Amino acid sequence: MNLFADIRVLVIDALTALAAEGVLPDGLDTRNVAVEPPRDAAHGDMATNAAMVLAKPAKMKPRDIADALAVKLAADPRVETAEVAGPGFLNLRLAPGVWQALVGTVLSQGSAYGRSVMGAGQKVNVEYVSANPTGPLHVGHTRGAVFGDALASLLDYAGYDVTREYYINDGGAQVDVLARSVYLRYLEAHGQEVAFEDGTYPGDYLIAVGEALKDKVGDAYLDKGEQFWLADIREFATAAMMDLIREDLAVLGVTMDHFFSEKSLYGTGQIEAALASLDAKGLIYEGVLEPPKGKLPEDWEPREQTLFRSTDHGDDVDRPVKKSDGNWTYFAPDIAYHFDKISRGFDHLINVFGADHGGYVKRMKAAVAALSDDKVSLDIKLTQLVKLFKDGAPFKMSKRAGTFVTLRDVVDQVGPGVTRFHMLTRKNDAPLDFDFDKVLEQSKDNPVYYVQYAHARVASVLRKAAEAGIVVDDATLAAADHAKLDHKAELAVLQKLGEWPRLVEIAARTNEPHRIAFYLYELASDLHSLYYQGNDNPALRFLQDTDAATSQAKIALARSVAVVISAGLGILGVTPLDEMR
Template identity: 70%
Template structure:
């Protein structure tokens, strides 16, 4: 039940009638007509911009359209009043029965309340985390992991067919550095002093890898030249790092559907096939790029390269895909990887990257557009940096990784639920301050606590009510304005899901849950002063059964929202 969509349908049907009667010209588009909550709840339950957006194409004054439309809308039995405001907005108030129905629907639908047909089974691939397999995940990866995972759950809730994917960057020079770093730990395991030269990975996380190499190879690799041990050690260390990364993700409650190896693209003809596909479209050519804008590097010199004509698909400049020495650029396997996604039949692609990938957006959009003939959209989401604090001061944690704070450090400090919720309290492209003291305090200023506390309060009420052996009812008794406020917020949930899913913005769920919790806590506090508003009416099971329907619906929505965020709803606060 999406009451906003239902009332919009009523508005559209009324507009259709006005067209049929010649009151409005034919050929008008209803695409921009919206029905949404008003900015000021005092103005009504919802508002429509229909008259405002139709005035110009209809060649009529917006207020003239609004007056006629408002008068007819009241024939809908759900609409109590429809009043014209300002230049032509229409404020709508619904009859009380609508909000009673919303509460009953939420209780009856349970886990499916808010489910949407928006996705209609569209196949979406979400690639996220995709950290280099050279060490444990750090706090920056944490935000991308949480965002990607919550977005996947949100889209599934909205009816999409989602695949969660991790791209293993195991084809570049960084895995050779990993191998050399692991080899030093292998030497250490054999009683020698490790030589962690500049550029190698110094973290202690490679000590177990060195010990495992000793178990497998003994001292056999010690006196071999690098060329004879590099490949074996690289593969061994990469596998060990991916196992570590999987464990890190599990700590956060993230489970991927598919892991894709960059290395699988090399020597298999897959990169060549993707580039050949672009060549068939006339988008590959030999050329020389202009020098970079701004200060030109001293060693820059023009040289012929193989280029992808990405400017034909919205990029600022054409991009090299092969160096002058015949080696692929890093962009070439990325093209091949996305070509593979398209070939696997995905209808939409979403890539979640760190903030340092801003320059990657246009070129990847161009490649996917070219390879799919514009059929498959790709949305590249950048997650901004996370700054760690404690009591407002920068927080220096122990760096077990050697140079950075790990995902596991953060989760062990505050728990997976707190970590996940807090990572979604800002939009992905906004910087995030993570204060370890603030996120664990029990106050309204801590959104994690505030939302969980609302759910726990409902569960405490339910436990009390269960001792009364009620004849449970879904028919809420709504009398006070504070009760209607909560019911109206519940009614926004299905609409919120569609907006958040359409815009790929799971943070909207966290914001909404905080608002719902705030409305619920306000009603609870009002009941402390007015016994008639208390959910449990002592000695009156019938009244309790009616009063308790509203908090039951609140619990349904909070639990559904927290599950999208990957957070476990609590039964009681400790």
């Protein structure tokens, strides 16, 4: 049930009736007619832009349309008032019974309340994390992992068929560096002194890998040139790092559906096939790029390369896919990887990248548009940096990694639920401060605490009611007399509950799971406000000492809030708490 969608249907039906009566012309396009909360809650429960968006095509004044529409809408029993404001804005106030009926709906539907069929089963691939397999995940990967996982859950909740995917960057030179680093730890395991030079990775996490390699091959690689061991150790070390990354993700509650190896693209004809597809469309050519703007690098020289005509699909410049020496550029396997996604039948692709990949957005969008003939969409979400603080100062501890704070460092400090929720308290493209003290603070200023406290508060109310002999199962609460919920504070909670299905669809449509976290905080605030008002007004308390029926109605409202909070936290990957410790 989506109350805003239901009232929009009412508005469209009223417009159709006005057209049948000759008040409006026939055939008006109503796709942009919206029903949404008003900017100022004092103006009503909902507002529609119908008169404003239809005025020009109808060749009428917005106010004239709004006046006629208001009469039609006010005739419906669900609408208490329909008031025209300004040049043609139409504000609606619904009958209290409409909001009160939501409680029964929420409790009857449970976690299904707010679920949408908007996605209609369309196949979506969400690729996230995709860190180089050279070490444990760091705090930047943590934000991308949380964002991508919550987005995937949100899209699933909105009716899409979602695949969570990790792209293993195991085809580049960084994996050779990893192999050399593991070889040094292997030598160390044999008692030799080593020095980490030439960019090798000094983190302690490779000690166990070196020892495991020794257990596997003994002294077979000692005193041997890398031509004898590099390929084997690459494979061994990459597998060990991916096991480590999977363990890191599991600690955060992230499970991937599919891991795709970049290495699998090389020597298999997949890169060639993807570029042949572009070539058949006249989008591959031999040419020389214009020099980069600004000061030229000392080693820059004009040279002929194989180029992708990405400017035909919105990019700023054409992009090289093969170097003048005949080797592929980094972009070529990325094109092939996305060609593979398209070939797997996905309708939409979403990539979650770090902020340093901003320059990759246009070229990748151009490639997907060209490969799919504009039939498959690609949305690239960039996650900005996370700054860590503790005791009021920047936090940079990471002995195990050597140079950075790991995902494990963060989760070990505050737990997976707190980590996940806080990572979603800002939009993905906004910088995020993560203060270890504040995220554990028990106050209204800590969103995760405030939301969890609301859920725990409802659980406490249910326990106390049961102890008092009041029946509080969901079926009984759903059948209570919800007309008793007539105070403005109670109606405010009901109206916030009514926004949930609409909010889910907006968040899914914009690929913005942070909206869920924001909504949950607002819903929790409304519940806490109602609870505290009960301190001064006994009629608002959830438990009415001498009136079990009224208690059940009020407890039903609280329980409805807990149902929605639980569903929202589920999307974010956070377990709701029944007690705060």
